Amino acid sequence: MMLFDTIIRPFLARLDPETAHRLTIRALKSGFGPTAADQDDPRLAIRVLGMEFPNPIGLAAGFDKNAEVYGPMGRIGLGFVEVGSITPLAQPGNPRPRLFRLPADRAVINRMGFNNDGAETARMNLERRGDRSKPGAIVGVNLGKNxxxxxxxxxxxxxxAKLSEFADYLVVNVSSPNTPGLRALQSTDELLRIIEAVKAAKKPGLSGVLPPVLVKVAPDLTDEDIADLSAFALTGQEHGLVDGLIVSNTTITRPDDLKDKAVAGEAGGLSGRPLFARSTEVLRDFYRRTEGRVPLVGVGGVSSGADAYAKIRAGASLVQLYTALAYDGPALVATIKRDLLAAMVSDGFTRIGSAVGADHR
Ligand SMILES: Cc1cc2nc3c(=O)[nH]c(=O)nc-3n(C[C@H](O)[C@H](O)[C@H](O)COP(=O)(O)O)c2cc1C
Known part of the structure; x- marks a missing residue:
């Protein structure tokens, strides 16, 4: 991990961000990824969505869009890796530039537009998971539309239909801001049609059971939207349609206090530190409205153990991150897990599951 901090990170930071991302994927594919030193502390293990996660920290969608590096990303110590978003057909996404750093804000704006190689290529990449002698990380498959x-x-x-056999869980992503009309699919009528199509097409995954389905939502929802979606998730769960929510995707809003003013005006979704407060409040609201009965994945602006712990106390059973990893590199995962463990122990919890939703009690 030292090599990353001293040589690779400063080098990548000077490149155009999309080139840096491409080189990182290529290096990981060639076996240059670091491997976590330690086994996870058993107090960080959590059982949720019918699976045992070795720790609650995962990679958010968008980094491994084509399911090329879920193996190496699992080995850096993440408890799970979400690949995608994957669309049925390959598509190029929006014209470049479409990815912008806001270093003073520890943030990124992206308008990638679901650039990916399509479900057939992702399926070939995920088929390597078929070798059960090498179990690897839990892998979620995040789905989009063309x-x-x-x-x-x-x-x-x-x-x-193409990917569920290789997924430990599926995500219906209806919240990326860069596909016209996508976020309108968060209305419960539209969502029901989608979820029914997913349910009809699901096949058992590698473990022999049907993968659970989560819906990924935006942070830019009104109170009414959150109330509707919470009710939808509660009834959806009773009918075996929805198993959890991922809160949240990037925001199209721009907080007033952004420092990188020159870049802040770029169109697209904002991620990283400025997203933390809003995405955590929306998460808290979903937990309250679903009375802790629907598993929630908290994502948005997590860059420390304290941030991850705050998401868990607000109601997340699992936490994901992306932008902070791009800034801080893979060593951040171990730091987050260490500080998360210390925070829960200092509050008197003996396992992380007991801290989920603690703010509401
Ligand atoms: C470059 C980039 C691409 C992304 N692509 C996707 C995507 O394809 N599907 C998706 O559901 N979320 C995507 N996201 C959103 C992330 O999964 C995550 O919800 C968001 O970035 C907030 O987390 P963070 O602040 O830790 O980055 C993307 C984010 C970034 C920065």
Missing amino acids: KTSEDAAADYGTGT
Whole structure:
């Protein structure tokens, strides 16, 4: 990990961010990824969505869009890795530049637009998971729709049919801001059609059971949206349609106090530190409205053990991150886990699951 801090990170930081990302993926594919030193402390293990996670810290969608590096990313010490978003057909995404750093804010703005190689390529990459002698990390598969597709439900159904066999969980992503009309699919009518298509297309995964389905939502929801989606998740759970929510995707809002003013005006979704407060409040609201009965994944601006712990206390059973990893590199994962453990122990918890939703009690 030292090598990353002293040589690789300063080098990558000077490159255009998309080139840096491409080189990172290539290095990971070539076996240059670091390997976590320690086994996870058993107090960080958590059972949720019918699976045993060795620790609650995962990689958010968008880093490994084509399911190329879930193995190496698991080995840096993450408890789970989410690949995608994957659309049925390959598509190029928006014209470049489409990824912008805001270093003074520890943030990123992206308008990638679901650039990916399509479900067939992702399936070939995920087929390597078939070798059960090498179990590896828990892998979630995040599904999107093609930009030009007129039938959203059919796209999510196709993604499910092609990929669910290799997924430990599936994500219906209806919250990326860079595909026109996508976020309108968060209305409960639209969502029901999509989820029914997913349910009809699901096949048992590698462990022999049907993978759970989570819906990923935006942080830019109104109170009414949150109330509707909470009710939807509660009834969806009773009917075996929805198993959890991921809160949240990037925001199209721009907090007033952003420092990198020159870049702040770029169109797209903002992630990283400025997203933390809003995404955590929305998470808290979902937990309250679903009375802790629907598993929640907290994501948005996590860059420390304290941030991860705050998401868990607000109601997250699992936590994800992306932007902070791009700034701080893979050693951040061990730091987050160490500080998360210390925080829960100092509050008197003997396992992380007991801290979930602690703020509400
Ligand atoms: C460059 C980039 C690409 C992303 N692509 C996706 C995507 O394809 N699907 C998705 O559900 N979320 C995507 N996200 C959103 C992240 O998964 C996450 O929800 C968001 O960045 C907030 O977490 P963070 O502040 O830790 O980065 C992307 C984020 C970034 C920065």
